[in-house]
Amino acid sequence: MTSTESKDRIYRSPAGIAGGVLLLGLAAWLGIDAIVAGEGRTPWLALAALLLIVPLVTAFTLRPAVSADDDRLRVRNPFRVVVLPWGEVASLRSGYSNEVVAKSGKKYQLWAIPVSLRARKKAARREARRGVGAAGASGAPGVFGGRERGLGGLAGFGGGAAVPEGPVRAQSDQIMDELRELLEAREKAESAQGQVTVRWAYEIAAPAVAGAVLLAVLIGLG
Incomplete structure (x- = not known):
């Protein structure tokens, strides 16, 4: 589009x-x-x-x-x-x-403006990964105690990078x-x-x- x-x-x-x-x-x-x-x-x-x-x-x-x-x-x-x-x-x-x-x-x-269910699912997965990255970047409690760090494998969300505002949408x-x-x-x-x-x-x-x-x-x- x-x-x-x-x-x-x-x-x-x-x-x-x-x-x-x-x-x-x-x-x-x-x-x-x-x-x-x-x-x-x-x-x-x-x-x-x-x-x-x-x-x-x-x-x-x-x-x-x-x-x-x-x-x-x-x-x-x-x-x-x-x-x-x-x-x-x-x-x-x-x-x-x-x-x-x-x-x-x-x-x-x-x-x-056709609807792409595939694009919606992709956006939902990115939103879910962003939520995990945000939790890591903000020092959320980990499953083994202590504080988790950002996941380096998630592009844009590792190493304490800033998390974009607003939901991810198709x-x-x-x-x-x-x-x-x-x-x-x-x-x-x-x-x-x-x-x-x-x-x-x-x-x-x-x-x-x-x-x-x-x-x-x-x-x-x-």
């Missing part, structure tokens, strides 16, 4: 972008090769497949983004863009996915915390009021549908 330090914050998934670039490169390589070197209906089938695959891969990997400023939260998901003034946001939830809940009760998933959870702080600070601001707007991404859906129809016709013709 990335965010800018400026007034406008933009969050995207680096892993999703990297995966999308690789998939698009593979699709272009195979598709163009089939169009140029293929015979019979093969070039047309390849063209139809590219029309279907490229928009879908783009929609689910490169397109998702979440941007936030002092007035609104803008959620760009695979097939629609949702703009929510902070005054219309009821909550930001984190579970197996991250989502924003409008005051109308509608929920919108934040595709650009990156997606940190981002959600930032958005919750912004919501709390701005939800009652006059400039943060308005209506929730939803725009469908026809620029993604149209070529994908055209590719699917062309592919179905070609397959149907045998």
Whole structure:
């Protein structure tokens, strides 16, 4: 995930972008090769497949983004863009996915901020190790009496090193915390009021549908 330090914050998934670039490169390589070197209906089938695959891969990997400023939260998901003034946001939830809940009760998933259970477990382990390091650094009583020293094997916590403040959190959870702080600070601001707007991404859906129809016709013709 990335965010800018400026007034406008933009969050995207680096892993999703990297995966999308690789998939698009593979699709272009195979598709163009089939169009140029293929015979019979093969070039047309390849063209139809590219029309279907490229928009879908783009929609689910490169397109998702979440941007936030002092007035609104803008959620760009695979097939629609949702703009929510902070005054219309009821909550930001984190579970197996991250989502924003409008005051109308509608929920919108934040595709650009995926939840990683692995990252959460890793953060929990780091938090547990930090707790052990903090106990050692502060001279907590040991199991055999006396005072324990910091564990040198724990990076950043050995030799009486200072322990960072605040709990260790997965990156997606940190981002959600930032958005919750912004919501709390701005939800009652006059400039943060308005209506929730939803725009469908026809620029993604149209070529994908055209590719699917062309592919179905070609397959149907045998």
